[in-house]
Amino acid sequence: MRYEAIVIGVSSGGLNAMKVMFTLLPKDFSIPIVIVQHIGPRSDNQWIKLVNDKNKFDIKEADEKEKIENGRIYVAPPNYHLLIERSKTFSLTIDERVNFARPSIDVLFESAAEVYRDKLIGVVLTGSNADGTNGMKRIKKYGGLTIVQDPATAESSYMPASVMATMPVDHISPLDGIVNLLIGVTGPKR
Amino acid sequence: MQTHVRDIMDAIYKKYGYDFRQYSEAHITRRIMNRVRLSGLEDISYVRSEVMNNETFASQLLQDLSITVTEMFRDPGFYKSLRENVIPLLKTYPFIKIWHAGCSTGEEVYSVAILMQEEGLYGRTTIYATDFNQQALNKAKGGIFSNGLMKEYTTNYQLSGGKESFLNYYTSDYDHVIMNQSLKRNIVWANHNLVTDSVFAEAHLILCRNVLIYFETELQNKVQKIFFDSLINGGILCLGAKEGLRFSDLRDEYTELDKQHRIFKKKY
Numbered sequence A: 001m002r003y004e005a006i007v008i009g010v011s012s013g014g015l016n017a018m019k020v021m022f023t024l025l026p027k028d029f030s031i032p033i034v035i036v037q038h039i040g041p042r043s044d045n046q047w048i049k050l051v052n053d054k055n056k057f058d059i060k061e062a063d064e065k066e067k068i069e070n071g072r073i074y075v076a077p078p079n080y081h082l083l084i085e086r087s088k089t090f091s092l093t094i095d096e097r098v099n100f101a102r103p104s105i106d107v108l109f110e111s112a113a114e115v116y117r118d119k120l121i122g123v124v125l126t127g128s129n130a131d132g133t134n135g136m137k138r139i140k141k142y143g144g145l146t147i148v149q150d151p152a153t154a155e156s157s158y159m160p161a162s163v164m165a166t167m168p169v170d171h172i173s174p175l176d177g178i179v180n181l182l183i184g185v186t187g188p189k190r
Numbered sequence B: 001m002q003t004h005v006r007d008i009m010d011a012i013y014k015k016y017g018y019d020f021r022q023y024s025e026a027h028i029t030r031r032i033m034n035r036v037r038l039s040g041l042e043d044i045s046y047v048r049s050e051v052m053n054n055e056t057f058a059s060q061l062l063q064d065l066s067i068t069v070t071e072m073f074r075d076p077g078f079y080k081s082l083r084e085n086v087i088p089l090l091k092t093y094p095f096i097k098i099w100h101a102g103c104s105t106g107e108e109v110y111s112v113a114i115l116m117q118e119e120g121l122y123g124r125t126t127i128y129a130t131d132f133n134q135q136a137l138n139k140a141k142g143g144i145f146s147n148g149l150m151k152e153y154t155t156n157y158q159l160s161g162g163k164e165s166f167l168n169y170y171t172s173d174y175d176h177v178i179m180n181q182s183l184k185r186n187i188v189w190a191n192h193n194l195v196t197d198s199v200f201a202e203a204h205l206i207l208c209r210n211v212l213i214y215f216e217t218e219l220q221n222k223v224q225k226i227f228f229d230s231l232i233n234g235g236i237l238c239l240g241a242k243e244g245l246r247f248s249d250l251r252d253e254y255t256e257l258d259k260q261h262r263i264f265k266k267k268y
């Protein structure tokens, strides 16, 4: 199997978008998914429960030094940046906000690209901020796969449109199309 | 660490004595790449010789590697728990020594001083506030902060169970606030490097929040040993919201006072 990890960045409108994606995604999805959703510093990430219908997935907040495992879904904790180490474990930092955000999508995507190189899939969904654009550039530079939500179908079109304005994106698609793409390129769990 | 990064860390250590060789690589790499961009260097391969030959560059990079982002009453729930679960224990001592390690620009230290004052304990408390970043310590000592942040801090303070009006603790002009002298009186600021310096004091309470996240496991363990040796029996250790003793050799030497807010008590 070619790809080893998926990173997803999502901002305003994210709750609905994640809900749709998690409903469509099969339960036995094979590779790890790491998500940055822009959230307030005092949030408690309760949105995870809201989008994880009937606890279908094993979704958790990423812990520092935690080993990234296949088939699991990780979410950046509020008020921390999430980075990936070469040992395929997580690091957390409280550096300055990037694009007004902490966690920032760029910070995750750029560090993930350094580790997974061409075996990474980057996905940018709805949002009203340019976070994620630099990260997608980095993923592209190393030969990873880049996917954005079709801005016409996004609650907030700015974030995916910002990526499209700066680089050629591999796939532009509505949410159901993105899920099919992900299933297609990663295949079911062996 | 990758060779370039490793070489840069070796150079910093040899020339300036700061040891970042066991800091998290993704973090270090990100900070170096930031500095490469800001200084207009072509790529990371030039950084080592800049570190060796250009002191301005080196001191900028050192500032980059010490992340001083902090807040007053960051994680209000933590301070609330401190009030409810730790203050009653501290009340039993005739004097109280607090070691605040990695205190950055002091926002957390003033938060703790305020809390101790409101609990009627500040008179018999000494706070040893340490960091290895002298620039940050100087700012902390001055106690002058941006007025623009006070709204957020006031919210944090109120959520943390604050008992007064937050305005009572500082004087402000348009841009800045200065913390009250009465809060500063029992704080001792000192330069201390957790990697290269040793045990600090017979502390009743140690706070070290959001510093260990930057360290690799082995270094975390080394620093945890320093904290353990610095605490009295029954002393309290407070870590950051995402830090714990899970990977520590010493985890069995503590009981959890508050699991969610990462407050631990050294066993007798």
Ligand SMILES: C[S@@+](CC[C@H](N)C(=O)[O-])C[C@H]1O[C@@H](n2cnc3c(N)ncnc32)[C@H](O)[C@@H]1O
Binding pocket: A094, B066, B067, B068, B069, B070, B071, B074, B101, B102, B103, B104, B105, B108, B130, B131, B132, B133, B136, B192, B193, B194, B195, B196, B208, B209, B210, B211, B240
């Ligand atoms: C992100 S700040 C945390 C500030 C504060 N404790 C908080 O949680 O808001 C990290 C601090 O750790 C300090 N630090 C990093 N490495 C250190 C070391 N080896 N010795 C002492 N302080 C260190 C940095 O200078 C910085 O001020």
